[in-house]
Amino acid sequence: MLEIKDLHVSVAGGTEIIKGLNLSIPAGEVHAIMGPNGSGKSTLSYVLAGHEGYEVTQGSITYMGQDLLAMDASERAQSGVFLAFQYPVEIPGVQNGYFLRSIVNAQRVSQGEPELNPVEFMKKVKEVLKLVKLEPNMLKRSVNEGFSGGEKKRNEVLQMALLAPKLCVLDETDSGLDIDALRIVGHGVDALKGPERSFLVITHYQRLLDHVVPDKVHVLQGGRIIHSGDKNLALELEERGYEWLIEGQS
Amino acid sequence: MSQAPLSKAEQNPEVSSLMAQKYQHGFVTDIESEVAAKGLSEETVRYISAKKNEPEWLLEWRLKSLEIFLSMEMPDWAQLNIPEIDYQDIHYFAAPKERPKSLDEVDPELLKTYEKLGIPLHERAALAGVAVDAVFDSVSVVTTFREELAKHGVIFCSFSEAVHDYPELIKKYLGTIVPRADNYFTALNSAVFSDGSFVYIPKGVRCPMELSTYFRINEANTGQFERTLIIADEGSYVSYLEGCTAPQRDENQLHAAVVELITHDDAEIKYSTVQNWYPGDEEGKGGIYNFVTKRGKCQGKRSKISWTQVETGSAITWKYPSCVLLGDESIGEFYSIALTNHFQQADTGTKMVHIGKNTKSHIISKGVSAGKSQSTYRGLVSVGPKAEGARNFSQCDSLLIGDLCGAHTFPYIEVSRQDAQVEHEATTSKVSEDQMFYCQQRGLSAEEAVALIVTGFCREVLNELPMEFAVEANKLLSVSLEGTVG
Ligand SMILES: Nc1ncnc2c1ncn2[C@@H]1O[C@H](COP(=O)(O)OP(=O)(O)OP(=O)(O)O)[C@@H](O)[C@H]1O
Ligand SMILES: [Mg+2]
Numbered sequence: 103m104l105e106i107k108d109l110h111v112s113v114a115g116g117t118e119i120i121k122g123l124n125l126s127i128p129a130g131e132v133h134a135i136m137g138p139n140g141s142g143k144s145t146l147s148y149v150l151a152g153h154e155g156y157e158v159t160q161g162s163i164t165y166m167g168q169d170l171l172a173m174d175a176s177e178r179a180q181s182g183v184f185l186a187f188q189y190p191v192e193i194p195g196v197q198n199g200y201f202l203r204s205i206v207n208a209q210r211v212s213q214g215e216p217e218l219n220p221v222e223f224m225k226k227v228k229e230v231l232k233l234v235k236l237e238p239n240m241l242k243r244s245v246n247e248g249f250s251g252g253e254k255k256r257n258e259v260l261q262m263a264l265l266a267p268k269l270c271v272l273d274e275t276d277s278g279l280d281i282d283a284l285r286i287v288g289h290g291v292d293a294l295k296g297p298e299r300s301f302l303v304i305t306h307y308q309r310l311l312d313h314v315v316p317d318k319v320h321v322l323q324g325g326r327i328i329h330s331g332d333k334n335l336a337l338e339l340e341e342r343g344y345e346w347l348i349e350g351q352s
Numbered sequence: 353m354s355q356a357p358l359s360k361a362e363q364n365p366e367v368s369s370l371m372a373q374k375y376q377h378g379f380v381t382d383i384e385s386e387v388a389a390k391g392l393s394e395e396t397v398r399y400i401s402a403k404k405n406e407p408e409w410l411l412e413w414r415l416k417s418l419e420i421f422l423s424m425e426m427p428d429w430a431q432l433n434i435p436e437i438d439y440q441d442i443h444y445f446a447a448p449k450e451r452p453k454s455l456d457e458v459d460p461e462l463l464k465t466y467e468k469l470g471i472p473l474h475e476r477a478a479l480a481g482v483a484v485d486a487v488f489d490s491v492s493v494v495t496t497f498r499e500e501l502a503k504h505g506v507i508f509c510s511f512s513e514a515v516h517d518y519p520e521l522i523k524k525y526l527g528t529i530v531p532r533a534d535n536y537f538t539a540l541n542s543a544v545f546s547d548g549s550f551v552y553i554p555k556g557v558r559c560p561m562e563l564s565t566y567f568r569i570n571e572a573n574t575g576q577f578e579r580t581l582i583i584a585d586e587g588s589y590v591s592y593l594e595g596c597t598a599p600q601r602d603e604n605q606l607h608a609a610v611v612e613l614i615t616h617d618d619a620e621i622k623y624s625t626v627q628n629w630y631p632g633d634e635e636g637k638g639g640i641y642n643f644v645t646k647r648g649k650c651q652g653k654r655s656k657i658s659w660t661q662v663e664t665g666s667a668i669t670w671k672y673p674s675c676v677l678l679g680d681e682s683i684g685e686f687y688s689i690a691l692t693n694h695f696q697q698a699d700t701g702t703k704m705v706h707i708g709k710n711t712k713s714h715i716i717s718k719g720v721s722a723g724k725s726q727s728t729y730r731g732l733v734s735v736g737p738k739a740e741g742a743r744n745f746s747q748c749d750s751l752l753i754g755d756l757c758g759a760h761t762f763p764y765i766e767v768s769r770q771d772a773q774v775e776h777e778a779t780t781s782k783v784s785e786d787q788m789f790y791c792q793q794r795g796l797s798a799e800e801a802v803a804l805i806v807t808g809f810c811r812e813v814l815n816e817l818p819m820e821f822a823v824e825a826n827k828l829l830s831v832s833l834e835g836t837v838g
Contacts, residue, residue: 151793155785179795191790195808204804205794212795244808261794 103129103166103300104150104269110160111142111149111325118159119145121325127269132301134311134336137322138344143304144188146322147273150302151185152178165269180212182268186258186275188304192246198257199241202227206264230263234290251278259290270294271302276310288313308340321347391440394418397543400445404512407519417532417542424536430670430699431728431760434641437606444544444577468831497561506559506590507552511579514550521552525581529612529649529676537608537643537670541577545610548579553588553619562818564593578609584619586652591622593821607666608643617652617679622660624817626825629665634835636695636724639667646673647703650682650711658685659702660816662825664832667696672730674703677711677739684713687813689825691806691832692725692757701731701762706742706772715746718810720829721757722836728760735772743773750780751809753802753836788837798837803830 104127111120119142127133137143149156150163152175163170170178193201206226207217218226231238234256246254255275262270272291276284291301291314303314311319311333319335320327321344329335329347397418401411426437501508507518515522532542553559584590594611607629613621623646632639642665648657659673675684686702704713719727727750735742750759763776783805791801807814807826814822 151789153789175789175792176795176797179793185793187790187793191784191786193787193790193805193808195811196804201804204800205791205796208795208797208800265795 103127103131104302105164106161107163108161109146109149109158109163111145112157112159114155114157119156119325120149122161123322123326125320125327127300127302129300130295130297131317132295132303132314134303134305134316134319135322135327136305136319136336136339141322142325143322144273147185147188147271147302147304150178150269150271151175151183176208179265179267180209184262184265184267184270186255186262186270186272188273188277190246190249190254190258192244194244194247196245197241198243198245199223199227201245202241202261202264205261209265227264230260233263233293234260235286236260252280252283255279255287256283256290259287263290263294266294268298269300269302271304273304274306275303276305276307284309285313308336311336323348390443392418392421392442392444392540392544396444400544400546403445404515406515409523410515413527413532414543417539418544420533421536421539421543424533424539426536430730431726431762432668432670432697432699434668437641439540442606445546468827500560504557504560505554506557506563507550508563509550511545511548511550511581514581518550518552521583522550522581525583525612525614527612529614530610530645530647534645538610538645541579541608541610541645545577545579548581548609550580551582551590551592553582553584553590555585556587557585558588559590562591562593562820576607578607580609580611582611582613582621582623584613584615584621584655586616587618588616589620589622591818592624593818594623594625595627605639606641606643609645611644611646611673613646613648613657615648615650615652615655615657615679615682618654619652620656620658621648622658623648623673624821625659625661625663626821626828627661627663627665627669628828628832630667631665631694631696632667634694634723636667639696640665641668642666642671643668644671646671647676648674648684649676650679650684650708652682653679653708654681655679656683656685658683658687658816660685660687660813661689661700662813662817662828663688663690663698663700664828666698669696669698669700671698671700672702674705675713676705676707677713677742678707679711680708681710681712682708683711685816686713686715686717686731687816688717689720689810689813689829690718690727690729691720691829692722692727693832693836694723694725696723696725698726699728699730701729703732704734704744706733706735706739706744708739710741711739712742713744715744715748716812717746717748718813719748719750719759719761720753720806720809721750721759722753722833724756726758726760728762730762730764732764732766733774733776734766735769735774737768739769739772741771742769744775746774746776748776748778749809750778751806752780752782753806753833799834800830802837803833806833 106123106125109120109123110118112118135143145156158171203223210217236256246257249257258275275287279287288310316333319331319333321329394415397414401414530538532539551563582592613623615621629640629642650657657675663669673686677684684704690698690700692698702715715731717729719729721727729748731746733744746763748761752759759780761778765774767774783802787805788801791804792798807829814825817825
């Protein structure tokens with residue numbers, strides 16, 4: 103599904119953030135990425151999604167056999183790459199429901215399917231609202247504007263469920279959630295698991311991984327993956343922190 | 353004749369031709385295919401007046417206006433770069449040009465745009481200026497429309513018709529809201545105005561439908577020096593829609609319209625405009641110069657005038673729909689979206705003149721500039737010595753797309769009372785990269801993303817538009833933004 107080789111990334115025209123990263127995620131697998139603040143996790147997620155503020159100076163990313171780096175952000179999205187943002191963006195004046203319908207229809211058009219009219223869309227979205235336990239009135243408010251932290255994260259999962267992507271990158275979708283919301287989000291993500299869908303879950307805590315059990319856990323530090331293991335690594339990290347790994351590095 | 357279903361009328365040639373006949377005799381004034389010589393002179397004015405078979409007093413009024421015009425100078429205070437206009441090189445009276453006989457003869461580019469805007473098939477022909485007797489279904493719409501209005505005593509006709517049928521109303525109000533000497537272009541319009549709309553809503557009547565110039569599209573060729581007068585008598589209400597979202601091609605480069613509104617006690621006029629005249633090409637060649645004077649007088653107590661405009665067209669827009677708040681407790685509103693792209697220039701805003709007690713005004717202006725365009729908000733709020741308890745709130749927001757465009761805000765405030773409450777807020781922002789990326793990550797193209805963000809930015813104004821218009825305006829914004837990114 104995803105094959106990252108010797109990836110080097112700089113802030114456009116500036117410092118290098120990712121310094122030789124290798125990662126391979128087969129279809130159907132869940133990989134978690136953990137690592138200290140500032141280690142480059144969000145940067146990796148932006149690069150996968152095609153953010154133009156970051157420059158790939160070296161290396162390659164292959165997604166479903168295609169050169170991901172040759173596609174722009176919307177092409178990547180349309181071919182099934184989804185990023186649940188660490189900080190979802192507010193779009194004042196644009197009704198969330200209208201936004202959701204627009205993105206669903208953009209995807210449908212790109213796949214040669216007819217657009218959904220508002221009624222058809224409502225039917226579809228109501229199902230998904232239940233999955234993330236959001237009230238229908240969230241559709242009437244402006245995109246993410248005035249949403250609580252937890253509502254924003256659930257709105258991200260809502261979009262993910264609507265678009266049914268192939269590669270789901272979740273950037274700290276669990277942070278800022280209360281215990282119930284964490285379970286809802288965890289359950290929502292888990293429900294989307296399937297043999298054709300891969301997940302890259304960026305998180306600081308083990309708790310989300312109780313719901314979405316990872317096949318592999320990687321530790322990102324200084325722009326590189328310094329250690330990988332199975333789901334038990336997350337538990338170990340929770341207990342011991344990163345020090346022991348970082349020390350082992352230098 | 354009854355309201356046959358539109359599709360049937362289309363299929364049945366007999367019905368069609370009947371309708372066409374009715375149309376010819378009922379609604380279209382026969383215009384001989386003659387053109388006045390170029391140039392502006394007393395002779396031209398006499399020619400126009402004679403062609404329209406106008407009464408002597410109106411001819412005199414026109415001639416006086418011409419005298420005023422000739423003594424005035426073109427205003428130069430706006431933030432506009434206006435190429436010199438040769439007023440002697442313009443035809444001031446021209447019968448409509450030969451129209452296309454069917455849609456096949458219409459510029460395919462124009463038709464493509466209609467499609468993008470979602471304009472129903474049967475309306476496209478009328479908009480493209482296809483000879484009216486070929487546009488069957490709009491005829492039946494117009495017929496039922498007129499019958500319904502007549503039932504309520506509402507007068508809605510062309511200005512020329514009104515001059516003949518309701519001379520006392522025209523005489524009483526013409527030029528009383530926008531004096532002919534108000535400015536250079538009002539003087540010009542008053543001398544040579546071709547036609548326009550007239551509306552009268554009787555006492556206590558709530559006009560049963562939105563009135564739209566759209567229904568008079570067959571007379572669209574009169575648009576160059578248009579003149580509109582709307583009178584809302586005591587306790588009446590009307591919502592009037594001017595223009596339409598379809599791009600309007602016009603050979604005439606100079607447009608100088610005058611719109612006068614008046615509300616008596618407890619009356620309300622809601623005037624909505626979508627202006628999409630030809631803006632010129634991507635290099636800034638061609639395009640309409642649009643110099644409009646629109647003013648409403650809230651003559652009566654507790655009366656209200658509300659202007660809503662979506663300005664996306666024209667190479668140059670010079671336009672300040674205003675409210676004179678004379679009646680106590682009267683209310684003036686101005687909601688505006690001005691979108692400029694490529695080399696377009698817009699200098700637009702409003703004047704709220706508080707004269708009566710406890711008068712209120714509300715201004716929301718959204719300027720969107722893209723390409724190498726320039727957009728200016730220019731607004732005046734004045735509170736006179738007797739306007740006890742006057743209140744105003746103004747919000748002017750500018751949104752920039754790219755680095756080559758400009759946005760400017762000039763709020764003028766003249767207050768002669770201590771107790772007046774005048775608030776002004778202004779913001780300037782750029783389309784945020786975060787928002788763009790967020791939308792694109794969800795699969796929207798850069799163009800779709802910009803359009804979405806811009807419509808969000810304009811939301812408060814779009815919400816003021818009548819439902820149907822709002823949907824079209826949304827699409828219009830997207831179409832006007834094409835080519836601004838990526
Ligand atoms: N656009 C940018 N300009 C300058 N520095 C940047 C930019 N983006 C990221 N950085 C820097 O790159 C480093 C990695 O940032 P990133 O956001 O990827 O970290 P992270 O692992 O997601 O951290 P956190 O756990 O706090 O979310 C940080 O030092 C950050 O300041
Ligand atoms: Mg991060």
